Amino acid sequence: MKKQILKTPFLEEIINVCSTIYKLGWAENHAGNLSYRMTAQEVEAYIGKEWGGTRKYNLEKPCSKLGNQFFLVTASGSPFRNVRHDPEVHLGIIHLNEKGSTYEIIWGFRDGRQPTSELPTHLLCHHERLQVDPNNRIVLHCHPTYTIAMTFIHNLEQEAFIKTMWSLNSECVLVFPEGIGLLPWMVCGNGQIGWESAMKMKEFRIVLWPHHGIFACGQSTDQALGLIETVEKAAHVYILTEGKTNQCMTDEQIVELAHAFDLKPREGIIEENK
Ligand SMILES: [Zn+2]
Incomplete structure (x- = not known):
């Protein structure tokens, strides 16, 4: 990673959306989830070419056109109201392999969390x-x-x-x-x-x-x-x-x-x- 992900505008935007949706009453308990496809510029600026995946998973239905894409995703079981308090637990970034058949977690989902x-x-x-x-x-x-x-x-x-x-x-x-x-x-x-x-x-x-x-x-x-x-x-x-x-x-x-x-x-x- 080139820079601290926690200080990036797109992460702040996603955190704000989670809080807004919670305040609107549209994300009770564990309800609500989102995924944000990072731009090439964001990947270049904040991820770079040197990053290491921590956990790898197969996708039952491969998404060939998403090969090599990066997504910021909310965590399973994470209330939207809590995202702001500890983004590194309640959010994570995944990277899909070339074929879009597997993904690995490259940031976040701390404490064993998984994507939604x-x-x-x-x-x-x-x-x-x-x-x-x-x-x-x-x-x-x-x-x-x-x-x-x-x-x-x-x-x-x-x-x-x-x-x-x-x-x-x-x-x-x-x-x-x-x-x-x-x-x-x-x-x-x-x-x-x-x-x-x-x-x-x-x-x-x-x-x-x-x-x-x-x-x-x-x-x-x-x-x-x-x-x-x-x-x-x-x-x-x-x-x-x-x-x-x-x-x-x-x-x-x-x-x-x-x-x-x-x-x-x-x-x-x-x-x-x-
Ligand atoms: Zn739902």
């Missing part, structure tokens, strides 16, 4: 998203309360869910014109849900896990968090109105809005656009 149990999901999401957006940096998972609540009330048909979201606030179609990916309920952790989430990330920057939480990606932590905030605000309004609105934005208004900002809403959601 959702790491396979994170890496698969990065792998797929990078093919759509080569500048994608972050994958972020947390438990926004009203968004989760909405998955108990609204039907879980993806197109209908997107349409409701767009109709609840003018910001929605502007912030996520591509819509939201919605999975059926699945077992979380190291299983099929990771692959299914990654497939959704080819089309969407937001993926909802019903009765559980949200995944968002972006070119920065601000982008990913902004997506979640926008979804959560609309879901909050939906819950406050108990889904019984007398009026909301019409299809025509959604189209008018998108056109005014030169955006193309996802096809197949609203009548004029089908």
